[in-house]
Amino acid sequence: MRLCQYPCQNRIRCFTLEAIQIPIVYNRYGDHDPNGLLYVLEQESQRIQKEALQRFQQTPPQPYEEVQPLVLRVNLGDIVKVRFRNRVNRRLSIHIQGLSYEVTGSDGASAGFNPDSTTDSETEYTWYADTEGVFLFHDMADPRSGEEATNIHGLFGAVIVEPPGAKWFHPETGEEIESGLMADVYPPGKPAFREYTVFFHDELEILDKDGKPPLDHRTGLPSSTTAISYRSEPMRNRMPLVHDPADSGEDISMSSWVYGDPAPPVLRAYVGDPAKIRLVHGGIKETHVFHLHNHQWRLEAENPVSTIIDSITISPQECYTLDILYGAGSRNRVIGDVIFHCHLYPHFHEGMWTLWRIYDRLEDGNGKLPDGTPVPALCPLKDREKPAEKEKLHPGYPNFICGESGKPF
Numbered sequence: 205m206r207l208c209q210y211p212c213q214n215r216i217r218c219f220t221l222e223a224i225q226i227p228i229v230y231n232r233y234g235d236h237d238p239n240g241l242l243y244v245l246e247q248e249s250q251r252i253q254k255e256a257l258q259r260f261q262q263t264p265p266q267p268y269e270e271v272q273p274l275v276l277r278v279n280l281g282d283i284v285k286v287r288f289r290n291r292v293n294r295r296l297s298i299h300i301q302g303l304s305y306e307v308t309g310s311d312g313a314s315a316g317f318n319p320d321s322t323t324d325s326e327t328e329y330t331w332y333a334d335t336e337g338v339f340l341f342h343d344m345a346d347p348r349s350g351e352e353a354t355n356i357h358g359l360f361g362a363v364i365v366e367p368p369g370a371k372w373f374h375p376e377t378g379e380e381i382e383s384g385l386m387a388d389v390y391p392p393g394k395p396a397f398r399e400y401t402v403f404f405h406d407e408l409e410i411l412d413k414d415g416k417p418p419l420d421h422r423t424g425l426p427s428s429t430t431a432i433s434y435r436s437e438p439m440r441n442r443m444p445l446v447h448d449p450a451d452s453g454e455d456i457s458m459s460s461w462v463y464g465d466p467a468p469p470v471l472r473a474y475v476g477d478p479a480k481i482r483l484v485h486g487g488i489k490e491t492h493v494f495h496l497h498n499h500q501w502r503l504e505a506e507n508p509v510s511t512i513i514d515s516i517t518i519s520p521q522e523c524y525t526l527d528i529l530y531g532a533g534s535r536n537r538v539i540g541d542v543i544f545h546c547h548l549y550p551h552f553h554e555g556m557w558t559l560w561r562i563y564d565r566l567e568d569g570n571g572k573l574p575d576g577t578p579v580p581a582l583c584p585l586k587d588r589e590k591p592a593e594k595e596k597l598h599p600g601y602p603n604f605i606c607g608e609s610g611k612p613f
Protein backbone atom coordinates (compact mmCIF):
# COMPACT_ATOMS: atom_id res chain seq x y z
CA MET A 205 0.00 0.00 0.00
CA ARG A 206 1.46 3.36 -1.02
CA LEU A 207 1.39 6.48 1.07
CA CYS A 208 -0.89 8.42 -1.29
CA GLN A 209 -3.83 6.26 -0.16
CA TYR A 210 -3.46 7.42 3.45
CA PRO A 211 -3.48 10.83 5.12
CA CYS A 212 0.15 11.88 5.47
CA GLN A 213 1.51 12.27 9.01
CA ASN A 214 5.18 13.18 8.46
CA ARG A 215 6.13 12.32 12.04
CA ILE A 216 9.86 12.33 12.71
CA ARG A 217 11.10 9.10 14.29
CA CYS A 218 14.69 9.01 15.57
CA PHE A 219 17.03 6.09 16.20
CA THR A 220 20.67 6.07 17.29
CA LEU A 221 22.48 3.03 15.93
CA GLU A 222 25.96 1.68 16.49
CA ALA A 223 27.97 -0.81 14.48
CA ILE A 224 29.91 -3.16 16.78
CA GLN A 225 32.27 -6.09 16.36
CA ILE A 226 31.83 -9.16 18.59
CA PRO A 227 32.05 -12.92 18.14
CA ILE A 228 28.65 -14.22 16.97
CA VAL A 229 27.90 -17.73 18.20
CA TYR A 230 25.62 -19.55 15.77
CA ASN A 231 24.47 -22.50 17.91
CA ARG A 232 24.93 -24.26 21.23
CA TYR A 233 27.54 -26.57 19.70
CA GLY A 234 29.89 -23.56 19.63
CA ASP A 235 30.05 -22.81 15.89
CA HIS A 236 30.96 -19.12 15.71
CA ASP A 237 32.22 -16.21 13.65
CA PRO A 238 34.99 -14.61 15.74
CA ASN A 239 34.72 -11.42 13.66
CA GLY A 240 30.96 -10.86 13.80
CA LEU A 241 29.64 -7.41 12.91
CA LEU A 242 26.20 -6.09 13.71
CA TYR A 243 24.07 -2.99 14.06
CA VAL A 244 22.53 -2.38 17.48
CA LEU A 245 20.51 0.36 19.12
CA GLU A 246 22.90 2.57 21.07
CA GLN A 247 21.05 2.02 24.36
CA GLU A 248 21.49 -1.77 24.05
CA SER A 249 25.06 -1.78 22.81
CA GLN A 250 26.97 -2.16 26.09
CA ARG A 251 24.68 -4.87 27.46
CA ILE A 252 24.75 -6.88 24.24
CA GLN A 253 28.56 -6.73 24.03
CA LYS A 254 29.02 -7.73 27.68
CA GLU A 255 26.53 -10.60 27.65
CA ALA A 256 27.68 -11.90 24.27
CA LEU A 257 31.34 -11.97 25.33
CA GLN A 258 30.44 -13.72 28.58
CA ARG A 259 28.66 -16.49 26.71
CA PHE A 260 31.39 -16.69 24.09
CA GLN A 261 33.86 -17.53 26.86
CA GLN A 262 31.84 -20.57 28.00
CA THR A 263 32.86 -24.06 26.90
CA PRO A 264 31.64 -24.58 24.27
CA PRO A 265 30.81 -20.97 23.32
CA GLN A 266 27.08 -20.25 23.64
CA PRO A 267 24.84 -17.83 21.70
CA TYR A 268 23.25 -14.78 23.35
CA GLU A 269 19.63 -14.48 22.25
CA GLU A 270 19.76 -10.69 21.86
CA VAL A 271 22.52 -10.97 19.26
CA GLN A 272 20.20 -10.85 16.26
CA PRO A 273 19.89 -8.77 13.09
CA LEU A 274 18.49 -5.35 13.99
CA VAL A 275 14.86 -4.80 12.95
CA LEU A 276 13.37 -1.30 13.30
CA ARG A 277 9.66 -0.56 12.90
CA VAL A 278 8.11 2.71 11.79
CA ASN A 279 4.71 3.85 10.51
CA LEU A 280 3.93 4.74 6.93
CA GLY A 281 4.57 8.46 6.42
CA ASP A 282 7.29 8.69 9.10
CA ILE A 283 10.50 10.57 8.44
CA VAL A 284 13.20 8.31 9.86
CA LYS A 285 16.32 9.98 11.26
CA VAL A 286 19.15 7.55 11.97
CA ARG A 287 22.18 8.81 13.88
CA PHE A 288 24.90 6.28 13.11
CA ARG A 289 27.91 5.83 15.36
CA ASN A 290 30.66 3.66 13.95
CA ARG A 291 32.45 1.83 16.80
CA VAL A 292 34.58 -0.31 14.48
CA ASN A 293 38.02 0.57 13.22
CA ARG A 294 37.09 0.83 9.53
CA ARG A 295 34.79 3.01 7.40
CA LEU A 296 31.18 1.87 7.53
CA SER A 297 27.74 3.09 6.54
CA ILE A 298 24.04 2.27 6.46
CA HIS A 299 22.45 2.03 3.04
CA ILE A 300 18.68 1.45 2.85
CA GLN A 301 17.14 -0.39 -0.11
CA GLY A 302 13.67 0.58 -1.29
CA LEU A 303 12.81 3.65 0.78
CA SER A 304 13.35 7.21 -0.47
CA TYR A 305 16.28 9.31 0.73
CA GLU A 306 18.34 12.28 -0.37
CA VAL A 307 21.23 10.79 -2.31
CA THR A 308 23.71 13.55 -1.46
CA GLY A 309 23.67 12.85 2.28
CA SER A 310 21.83 9.61 3.07
CA ASP A 311 22.98 7.11 0.47
CA GLY A 312 25.50 5.49 2.80
CA ALA A 313 27.84 5.04 -0.13
CA SER A 314 30.81 6.60 -1.83
CA ALA A 315 29.74 6.64 -5.47
CA GLY A 316 30.83 8.72 -8.44
CA PHE A 317 30.83 12.47 -7.84
CA ASN A 318 28.27 12.24 -5.00
CA PRO A 319 29.49 13.30 -1.54
CA ASP A 320 30.85 10.35 0.49
CA SER A 321 28.17 9.40 3.04
CA THR A 322 30.13 6.56 4.66
CA THR A 323 31.85 7.38 7.97
CA ASP A 324 34.68 6.39 10.27
CA SER A 325 33.03 8.15 13.21
CA GLU A 326 29.47 9.47 13.14
CA THR A 327 26.86 10.68 10.67
CA GLU A 328 23.10 10.99 10.19
CA TYR A 329 20.83 9.53 7.56
CA THR A 330 17.24 10.50 6.73
CA TRP A 331 14.86 7.99 5.15
CA TYR A 332 11.24 8.49 4.09
CA ALA A 333 8.89 5.65 5.01
CA ASP A 334 6.71 6.04 1.94
CA THR A 335 5.82 2.39 1.26
CA GLU A 336 4.54 -0.37 3.56
CA GLY A 337 6.64 -3.51 3.77
CA VAL A 338 10.09 -4.72 4.78
CA PHE A 339 13.32 -3.07 3.60
CA LEU A 340 16.90 -4.26 3.98
CA PHE A 341 19.69 -1.97 5.15
CA HIS A 342 23.37 -2.84 5.13
CA ASP A 343 26.90 -1.50 4.92
CA MET A 344 27.89 0.01 1.57
CA ALA A 345 31.26 1.34 2.66
CA ASP A 346 32.57 -2.10 1.73
CA PRO A 347 30.16 -3.78 -0.71
CA ARG A 348 32.44 -6.76 -1.43
CA SER A 349 31.32 -10.31 -0.70
CA GLY A 350 34.51 -11.82 0.69
CA GLU A 351 35.68 -12.53 4.22
CA GLU A 352 37.53 -9.20 4.46
CA ALA A 353 34.29 -7.33 3.80
CA THR A 354 31.41 -6.75 6.24
CA ASN A 355 28.32 -8.48 4.86
CA ILE A 356 29.21 -12.10 5.56
CA HIS A 357 30.03 -11.15 9.15
CA GLY A 358 26.44 -9.96 9.70
CA LEU A 359 26.34 -6.22 9.03
CA PHE A 360 22.74 -5.87 7.88
CA GLY A 361 19.27 -5.25 9.31
CA ALA A 362 15.79 -4.22 8.22
CA VAL A 363 13.15 -1.53 8.57
CA ILE A 364 9.52 -2.61 8.59
CA VAL A 365 7.03 0.07 7.57
CA GLU A 366 3.70 -0.63 9.29
CA PRO A 367 0.33 1.04 8.50
CA PRO A 368 -0.29 4.52 9.94
CA GLY A 369 -1.38 4.28 13.57
CA ALA A 370 -0.21 0.68 13.99
CA LYS A 371 1.50 -0.24 17.28
CA TRP A 372 3.80 -3.14 18.02
CA PHE A 373 4.50 -5.09 21.18
CA HIS A 374 6.84 -7.75 22.56
CA PRO A 375 5.16 -11.16 22.08
CA GLU A 376 6.31 -12.38 25.52
CA THR A 377 5.85 -9.30 27.73
CA GLY A 378 3.21 -7.32 25.84
CA GLU A 379 5.33 -4.17 26.21
CA GLU A 380 5.90 -1.69 23.40
CA ILE A 381 9.23 -2.32 21.68
CA GLU A 382 11.58 -0.32 19.50
CA SER A 383 13.30 -3.25 17.78
CA GLY A 384 13.25 -7.05 17.52
CA LEU A 385 12.82 -9.88 15.04
CA MET A 386 9.36 -10.73 16.40
CA ALA A 387 6.46 -8.43 17.26
CA ASP A 388 2.71 -8.51 17.73
CA VAL A 389 1.38 -5.77 15.47
CA TYR A 390 -1.95 -3.99 15.99
CA PRO A 391 -2.99 -2.01 12.89
CA PRO A 392 -6.05 0.24 13.39
CA GLY A 393 -9.25 -1.25 11.97
CA LYS A 394 -7.63 -4.56 11.00
CA PRO A 395 -6.89 -7.79 12.87
CA ALA A 396 -3.72 -7.93 14.96
CA PHE A 397 -1.03 -10.28 13.64
CA ARG A 398 2.16 -12.05 14.63
CA GLU A 399 5.08 -10.58 12.74
CA TYR A 400 8.19 -12.71 12.26
CA THR A 401 11.33 -11.36 10.58
CA VAL A 402 13.41 -14.13 9.01
CA PHE A 403 16.88 -13.32 7.61
CA PHE A 404 18.53 -15.81 5.27
CA HIS A 405 22.31 -15.40 4.88
CA ASP A 406 25.17 -17.54 3.64
CA GLU A 407 28.87 -18.05 2.84
CA LEU A 408 29.68 -17.65 6.52
CA GLU A 409 33.18 -17.65 7.95
CA ILE A 410 32.53 -20.13 10.74
CA LEU A 411 34.86 -21.85 13.18
CA ASP A 412 33.82 -24.72 15.40
CA LYS A 413 34.05 -24.84 19.21
CA ASP A 414 37.76 -25.61 18.96
CA GLY A 415 38.46 -22.67 16.65
CA LYS A 416 38.86 -24.85 13.55
CA PRO A 417 36.95 -24.81 10.26
CA PRO A 418 34.10 -27.32 10.66
CA LEU A 419 34.41 -30.70 8.97
CA ASP A 420 31.75 -33.14 7.86
CA HIS A 421 32.27 -36.19 10.06
CA ARG A 422 31.26 -38.59 7.34
CA THR A 423 33.44 -37.28 4.52
CA GLY A 424 36.23 -35.53 6.43
CA LEU A 425 35.77 -32.60 4.05
CA PRO A 426 35.16 -28.95 5.02
CA SER A 427 31.52 -28.25 5.82
CA SER A 428 29.87 -24.93 4.87
CA THR A 429 27.44 -23.12 7.12
CA THR A 430 24.23 -21.34 6.08
CA ALA A 431 22.14 -19.37 8.51
CA ILE A 432 18.86 -17.83 9.56
CA SER A 433 19.14 -14.63 11.61
CA TYR A 434 22.69 -15.24 12.97
CA ARG A 435 21.92 -18.85 13.88
CA SER A 436 22.49 -22.17 12.15
CA GLU A 437 21.66 -25.80 12.87
CA PRO A 438 23.89 -27.85 10.56
CA MET A 439 23.38 -31.60 10.41
CA ARG A 440 27.07 -32.19 11.14
CA ASN A 441 26.19 -31.40 14.77
CA ARG A 442 23.26 -33.82 14.79
CA MET A 443 24.95 -37.09 14.04
CA PRO A 444 23.01 -40.33 14.59
CA LEU A 445 22.80 -41.41 18.20
CA VAL A 446 23.81 -44.93 17.18
CA HIS A 447 25.53 -46.29 14.12
CA ASP A 448 22.37 -47.89 12.84
CA PRO A 449 21.76 -46.32 9.39
CA ALA A 450 18.05 -46.38 10.21
CA ASP A 451 18.75 -43.64 12.75
CA SER A 452 20.15 -41.18 10.24
CA GLY A 453 16.87 -40.18 8.60
CA GLU A 454 15.19 -36.80 8.86
CA ASP A 455 12.74 -38.12 11.42
CA ILE A 456 15.67 -38.49 13.83
CA SER A 457 18.17 -35.83 12.80
CA MET A 458 15.57 -33.05 12.73
CA SER A 459 13.65 -34.12 15.81
CA SER A 460 13.51 -31.80 18.82
CA TRP A 461 12.75 -34.91 20.92
CA VAL A 462 16.22 -36.20 20.12
CA TYR A 463 18.36 -33.04 19.84
CA GLY A 464 16.30 -30.18 21.31
CA ASP A 465 15.14 -27.20 19.28
CA PRO A 466 17.23 -25.90 16.37
CA ALA A 467 19.30 -22.73 16.91
CA PRO A 468 17.56 -20.30 14.51
CA PRO A 469 14.67 -18.52 16.26
CA VAL A 470 11.52 -20.69 16.56
CA LEU A 471 8.42 -18.72 15.53
CA ARG A 472 5.48 -19.06 17.95
CA ALA A 473 1.73 -18.60 17.70
CA TYR A 474 -1.62 -19.89 18.90
CA VAL A 475 -3.55 -21.79 16.28
CA GLY A 476 -5.47 -19.40 14.02
CA ASP A 477 -3.38 -16.30 14.84
CA PRO A 478 -2.98 -14.07 11.76
CA ALA A 479 0.71 -14.02 10.80
CA LYS A 480 3.09 -12.28 8.44
CA ILE A 481 6.61 -13.45 7.72
CA ARG A 482 8.94 -10.64 6.71
CA LEU A 483 11.50 -12.56 4.69
CA VAL A 484 14.84 -10.87 4.09
CA HIS A 485 17.90 -12.09 2.22
CA GLY A 486 20.68 -10.37 4.15
CA GLY A 487 23.49 -12.21 2.35
CA ILE A 488 25.29 -11.27 -0.77
CA LYS A 489 26.08 -14.34 -2.84
CA GLU A 490 23.55 -17.12 -3.20
CA THR A 491 19.88 -17.46 -4.05
CA HIS A 492 17.70 -19.48 -1.67
CA VAL A 493 14.24 -21.01 -1.77
CA PHE A 494 12.19 -20.31 1.34
CA HIS A 495 9.77 -23.21 1.87
CA LEU A 496 7.20 -23.36 4.67
CA HIS A 497 5.36 -26.61 5.34
CA ASN A 498 1.58 -26.85 5.66
CA HIS A 499 0.97 -23.14 4.92
CA GLN A 500 0.51 -21.01 1.83
CA TRP A 501 0.33 -17.33 0.89
CA ARG A 502 -0.52 -15.30 -2.20
CA LEU A 503 2.39 -14.09 -4.29
CA GLU A 504 0.77 -10.63 -4.20
CA ALA A 505 -0.89 -10.35 -0.81
CA GLU A 506 -3.36 -7.59 -1.79
CA ASN A 507 -4.48 -9.37 -4.97
CA PRO A 508 -7.27 -11.90 -4.23
CA VAL A 509 -6.66 -13.89 -7.43
CA SER A 510 -2.87 -13.94 -7.14
CA THR A 511 -1.16 -17.35 -7.31
CA ILE A 512 -1.11 -19.33 -4.07
CA ILE A 513 2.40 -20.56 -3.20
CA ASP A 514 4.27 -22.28 -0.38
CA SER A 515 7.83 -21.59 -1.56
CA ILE A 516 9.56 -18.51 -2.89
CA THR A 517 12.98 -17.97 -4.43
CA ILE A 518 14.79 -15.08 -2.82
CA SER A 519 17.92 -13.49 -4.25
CA PRO A 520 20.57 -11.55 -2.34
CA GLN A 521 19.20 -8.38 -0.76
CA GLU A 522 15.57 -9.06 -1.71
CA CYS A 523 12.71 -8.82 0.80
CA TYR A 524 9.19 -10.28 0.78
CA THR A 525 6.14 -10.13 3.02
CA LEU A 526 4.39 -13.48 3.28
CA ASP A 527 0.84 -12.92 4.51
CA ILE A 528 -0.03 -16.44 5.60
CA LEU A 529 -3.47 -17.58 4.45
CA TYR A 530 -5.77 -18.56 7.34
CA GLY A 531 -3.02 -17.74 9.86
CA ALA A 532 -1.03 -20.12 12.07
CA GLY A 533 -2.00 -23.73 11.42
CA SER A 534 -3.63 -22.84 8.09
CA ARG A 535 -7.17 -23.91 7.17
CA ASN A 536 -6.76 -27.32 8.77
CA ARG A 537 -5.78 -25.66 12.08
CA VAL A 538 -2.71 -27.76 12.64
CA ILE A 539 -0.99 -27.54 15.99
CA GLY A 540 2.61 -28.58 16.57
CA ASP A 541 5.92 -27.88 14.86
CA VAL A 542 5.99 -26.81 11.23
CA ILE A 543 9.38 -26.75 9.58
CA PHE A 544 10.62 -24.06 7.21
CA HIS A 545 13.93 -24.20 5.40
CA CYS A 546 15.90 -23.42 2.28
CA HIS A 547 14.77 -25.94 -0.29
CA LEU A 548 18.24 -26.21 -1.82
CA TYR A 549 19.20 -29.32 0.12
CA PRO A 550 22.89 -28.54 0.72
CA HIS A 551 21.82 -25.27 2.39
CA PHE A 552 19.17 -27.07 4.42
CA HIS A 553 21.82 -29.61 5.49
CA GLU A 554 24.27 -26.84 6.36
CA GLY A 555 21.93 -25.21 8.85
CA MET A 556 19.24 -23.17 7.10
CA TRP A 557 16.11 -24.48 8.82
CA THR A 558 13.97 -24.00 11.89
CA LEU A 559 10.39 -24.36 13.16
CA TRP A 560 7.11 -22.53 13.54
CA ARG A 561 5.59 -23.82 16.81
CA ILE A 562 1.82 -23.56 17.01
CA TYR A 563 0.20 -24.00 20.41
CA ASP A 564 -3.24 -25.28 21.32
CA ARG A 565 -3.16 -24.13 24.96
CA LEU A 566 -2.15 -20.94 26.76
CA GLU A 567 1.57 -20.51 27.44
CA ASP A 568 1.76 -18.27 30.51
CA GLY A 569 5.49 -18.57 31.15
CA ASN A 570 5.27 -21.50 33.60
CA GLY A 571 5.41 -24.26 30.99
CA LYS A 572 8.33 -26.56 30.25
CA LEU A 573 9.31 -28.63 27.26
CA PRO A 574 9.74 -32.37 27.89
CA ASP A 575 13.52 -31.85 28.26
CA GLY A 576 12.95 -29.25 30.98
CA THR A 577 13.56 -26.16 28.84
CA PRO A 578 11.33 -23.34 30.12
CA VAL A 579 8.73 -22.07 27.64
CA PRO A 580 8.48 -18.26 27.61
CA ALA A 581 5.01 -16.74 27.85
CA LEU A 582 3.20 -15.91 24.62
CA CYS A 583 0.66 -13.08 24.97
CA PRO A 584 -2.62 -13.95 23.24
CA LEU A 585 -3.56 -11.43 20.55
CA LYS A 586 -6.05 -9.14 22.28
CA ASP A 587 -8.66 -9.16 19.52
CA ARG A 588 -8.92 -12.96 19.51
CA GLU A 589 -10.50 -15.44 21.87
CA LYS A 590 -8.05 -16.31 24.64
CA PRO A 591 -6.62 -19.83 24.28
CA ALA A 592 -7.82 -22.35 26.87
CA GLU A 593 -5.51 -22.94 29.83
CA LYS A 594 -3.70 -26.24 30.26
CA GLU A 595 -5.32 -28.98 32.32
CA LYS A 596 -4.16 -32.39 33.49
CA LEU A 597 -5.75 -34.16 30.53
CA HIS A 598 -4.90 -31.32 28.13
CA PRO A 599 -1.28 -30.37 28.89
CA GLY A 600 -0.78 -28.55 25.57
CA TYR A 601 1.63 -29.23 22.72
CA PRO A 602 4.09 -30.99 22.91
CA ASN A 603 3.42 -32.41 26.35
CA PHE A 604 0.44 -34.51 25.26
CA ILE A 605 2.74 -36.61 23.07
CA CYS A 606 3.88 -39.92 24.47
CA GLY A 607 7.57 -39.25 23.83
CA GLU A 608 10.76 -39.27 25.84
CA SER A 609 13.30 -36.50 25.56
CA GLY A 610 16.66 -37.61 24.17
CA LYS A 611 15.08 -40.51 22.30
CA PRO A 612 13.34 -40.97 19.00
CA PHE A 613 9.74 -42.15 19.12
Ligand SMILES: [Cu+2]
Binds near residue numbers: 493546551552
Ligand atom coordinates in the same frame (compact mmCIF):
# COMPACT_ATOMS: atom_id res chain seq x y z
CU1 LIG B 1 19.62 -21.91 0.13
